[in-house]
Amino acid sequence: MRRIGIDVGGTNTDGALLDGERVIETIKTPTTTDVLGGIRNVLDGLSHRDIDAVVIGTTQFTNAVVQRSNLNRVGFLRIGLPAGRSLPPLSGWPSDLAEAVRSDTFLVRGGIEYDGRPFEELDEQGVIDAAHQFADSGINAVVVAGSFSPIDTRQELRAAELIAEHHPKSQVTVSHRLGQLGLLERENAAGLNACLLELAESVIAAFGAAIDQAGLGSQTRLFLTQNNGTLLQIDEAVKYPVLTFASGPTNSMRGAAALGGVDDGLVVDVGGTTADFGALVSGYPRQANAAVEVGGVRTLFQLPDVLSIGLGGGSRIHTDPLRLGPDSVGQRLVTEALAFGGAVPTLTDAAIATGLLQVDGTSPPDLANAEEVLEYAAKMIADGADRMKLSSLEVPLIAVGGGAFAVSDAMAGITEVIRPIQGDTANAIGAALAEVSGVIDRVFHDMGHDAAVSEAIRLATEDAVASGADPTMVEVIEVEDLPLAYLPGDARRIRVRVVGPLESLHSSNG
Template sequence: MSVHQEPVRIGVSVTADAVRAVALRGDVLLEHTELARENDDDALRDALAALGHYRATAVSLASGTLRDALDEPDQLAPVAVLRFTQPGGTVLPPFSGWPEPIRRAVRGAHLTLPGGHDLTGRELAPLDHDGILRGVERAVRGGVRDIAICATGSCAIPDHEEQTAELVRHSFPEVTVTLSHEVGGIGLRDRENAAALNAALRRRAAHLVTGLERVLRAAGLAAPLMFVANHAGAIGPEYLRRFPVAALTGDWSATASGAAHLAGVRRALVCELTGDQVRAGMVVAGTPPRTRTPQTLRGIRVGDIVPEITTATLPGVAAPSVAGQRTTVAVGRTPERIMELTAPPPRGWNLSADDITVPSEHAFAAAVGAARSRPEITIERLVRAESDAALDRVRGTLSEQALAQTTSAGADPATPRVEQVRATPVSYLPGGIHHLVVRASGDLPRGIRS
């Protein structure tokens, strides 16, 4: 079989009914294939092999496998949560409010210890190293091999999380460690929940990566494997092994961004219709935006690490925050049912046939979004800077961190660039505290031949 020498990106979508794959050169859809999902590995291998006559520079996967693992608690690992806070300052223990089946599976142990910082940088209490080691030793004896560490104020001062991680890794090299400031946002509860979920999913993510790498080899592809992340960026397999919560909604984000691309729009409400089910969410600047409203996933609050997604059963309501939005893109298996959706007028969504776009290749929206994804990282911190010069220094430090993390996510080391830096004074905190967000992206390595 002759190989087309011009490089392409291959995107793959794995859904409940089928495996769909596309080959893109730039923004041009060259070819697509679809196979019924009878045996996951066989269908994926055959879909990739059908595009094997292209020279692939990357194979990017859009999947909700890790999110769906939350519906099967036996796929989750027991976790020990170490929370560090001011003595006497804790009210709700870790895992509070979690759905009972998930809580039973994940709650291996939890320990509240002195530590953490306030948002001005003041240490709330020194770390109790002996107490940490005793607590982890009890958890390990009980069968726990995955630890989540969450310190008050670590979104501003992560020192106690990092020091605890070093201590635990040195004394218990068999365990994995997740730090809340690396996976979550600003709020303690949301960060802790995200860290605990991450720890519970790490072994499932490792199994997923190993299986997919085996399938790629069987299909004769040597291109790097990538995964679509929560906000439509791409992350590599090692990054996914370490941070599985980064890809919980990769299937939706790929669908939304791919739908907007196929429709030729940058801003739209995207509705994915499959039988009687619909998922809906916004696309802004071509991707699902971050939301200021804390989101929940399977009943667990996780902050802004996932985009806002509304689900409904037809006929019914599917109206996320879309005030003033007119363009609606319908994709999925049954996009013709879009007119069965309703939305109350206060949401500002007037659904009419004139405003609806159904792309010709609507069934392949997620695969297209996967193929177009590129490595991207966002870092969010609260920082203290009492002068413009100090704020500039902090911006520079976090920008360097974002660039380094973009490379670790799979970007060619020569390509990471800072896309956005946003610093906002926090009015309800003492002067000099800013909410700083840095977003960086990069390109995948070129010249990989399959």
Template sequence: MTYRLGIDVGGTNTDAVILDEQLHVVTSTKVHTTTDIETGIYTSMKAVLNQTKIDPAEVTAAMLGTTQCTNAIVERKQLANVGVIRLGYPASLSIVPYTAWPADMISVLSGKYKIVHGGFEYNGEPITPLDLEELAGVLDDWQGQVESIAIVGIFSAIRPEQEEKVAEIIRQKYGTDFPISMSAAIGSIGLIERENATILNAALNKVMQRTANGFQNALANEGLVNAQAYFCQNDGTLMSVDYAKKYPILTIGSGPTNSIRGAAYLAQVQDTIVLDIGGTTSDVGVLSKGFPRESAVAVRVGGIRTNFRMPDINSIGVGGGSIVRQDKAGRITVGPDSVGYQIEDKALVFGGDTITATDIAVRLGYAEVGDVTLVQHLSEAFARQAGEKIAEMLAEAIDQMKTSRDDVQLVLVGGGAIIAPSTLKGVRKIIKNEQGPVANAIGATIAQIGSDFEKIYSYEQVDRAQALTDAKAQASTRAVTAGADTASLNLVEVDETPLAYAPGQTTKVRVKVVGELAQRGKVVTATSKQ
């Protein structure tokens, strides 16, 4: 018998589950997220192993969904000194790298950049050729001053070879292990947003190195010597540790997607809306053909506008630990501040002195948590008003994610799901599962390896079928690199977007490929029923 271990780190709780070969939940646990995060991971891991008494050597795969990279950007901590090389002189001098970035972030990353000769037109014609002597001078100047380099070429989505040549030169100069991020593999069309995403990816190198090493060391210390480690991506799939070290930015936003995938697995549905209520926030996402719907607009990460793939999530400041207040005029507010992981110290039902959304749920009879007698002094009218406010906020968040005015089916998960009423405006059916509180960890554990590829093709120069075949091959190669089993690869999405401003039937093609984990022993699929 072999097992999978999945851990997901949230703002309030860190959840862990163990699944067997048929992907049935063997056990699960929920512990408070700690300030240093790692302690919460170790605690949850030990808890599920102790509960099952299984041989740690029988765990063959371990998955981690973590907020480490997100926190590093938001807190401006543990980031690498980045040098930015933009291939686009003289065409892109009017807007330089780091334009519109927060000043404190520029300072943390060093703010070093150089716009050198290179780049391409939209039709693939070079703007100017690379100047290798110019590039060598930049690298000489930066020697010992940068810890990572971001390479960004104009229209590298069409032709990435200049970026690849610059990367080759950097490795010759700085060593084969020097961290390099190439924009053609990270962002979409749009120079500045793609550049921003590439810079952030480069900045996260040290964070991911430490996180990956810590995770692998923890597995080894607990005797999980046969467990292959994976990180969760923000599209609901997994990637190997080595792949995560190259593309740490892909972990940003993985928490909500884990919940969406876990909810889909528990409810056995492919298309639905998912509401994940945690201790601090509620996240609403859309499940489309078994995977989270991706955002179609540029997303800000830590105040920085980017265009790399991100899940389409609507987050509001309502959770189980949200603080409930009533002002002098009688108006009731819920959140956005929360007691977070201190809920068992501060909520009324646990003997604290702060009214939380959980206290309201207990007072209204939605759930039995803590000591019910400790909230009996709250008037029924007050509790009812607060409950209506919570329901109103949740319904509005769901409504914003709809694609039609019809009532929708909703899968409700998360440790804070007890604060939701049994009915919500605009929702025709609410699906729950007893494992819903740890849906995020389940989503991490049952996920497949995935990768996508995006490129601009001219259908007048390249036959459409040939272009799609090429895109699928490129995505498949990335998926295998990320840890997928070659024989199990499956094309799950093809998106073609004609570019009206470009001649020659120019089309942006994006494909997504997923596959099962390529691990020792048999390949376990993620389609077994709970």
């Protein structure tokens, strides 16, 4: 199967063409202001023959939240009265972000107890009244969040059904789809998703247009990568753009694992602006166990455990005292850095000045403290790697990204530093290697452990196959069984994740 992976970074847009797991060709182009221009440049620079899929990793939705730009307003419906009045929706959000998305908010009676019993029956008339108000206010993006809804989703689903019936233009995000127990964090995740829905429609349509303009053919499918390192179908991406959050570091880690031949260890991806550290467990990124803040909003997303520091190839060199970054020339490196004829001293200049890095079209700049700068950068990276370790055991580290020259060959706690030949495009390679996943996370009643796990695996496999996985190659990579002693009927929460390669639509790759 031939696939093109594309990863859009702040400095460069990288592309990779793979046939199976074999890398055929790669390309690195500057990220353009409109983003889509960079994607078109990548597609124009790679072969188009028998391409089964184009897989894109993008930070556009994360950036929109962080920069408070291109966000639509959101209506909130919380199910849970008489509880929940003291902390209304958007509690704890940064004030500027809350003001950017705030609209009508309704609290209605209903909700679920911690043991799965109804707290109160859903106030359906209250939901209908809210739907009419959302429609009258022109608010189409609506969040529905109910207390303990992951235990019993029926009230949220019924409310969503009523809103859709009485406000046909609505786009409803139900909170149980994006989070676990913890009402505020789950509601926050749904709110972040809802405020991106209009942007998601336009961005993903533009991605599709870029594929069409490249002339790749009707059998070429388009996917985005999601934060667990697997593929996200376009129809799902339009409904749940938040699932792409942190997909960039995930792509890099997956690509690094494949290129470096390491399933368990550390990865550092040094780009133009930041260095991202992650840990590999069985070839996939280690997931964060704590609440994660996105744009200042506390959520319970299943995101990779990533540490980012402001160090990259474009990081500015500051003196008196010596400091690198966090400011960076980013995509302007080739015009503003000293080695390219500019006036800004950067980490890349230090590497070129010492002969550590050779770049066509440049000349070594006069940088007296170049060696000291590289030592400072190496220490920052060593400190970051140490912070990512969970024990004193030594592990390998894979260094990828265009700024990987800054990684020292020897550091405490690291058995070896692996530098894959194509590591500067590991993010795009990781995107191209992404597999299809199926996830089931639900409470099962009146079933023993074996029966509940078997049923969860069956449902997760069906989900993966429906999303395009090859049914003969789906494998289980994660099973969690949490008995819920406080619920009746031998209840247990089962989480299963399966993955499988994308099924090819071409009978032959030639």
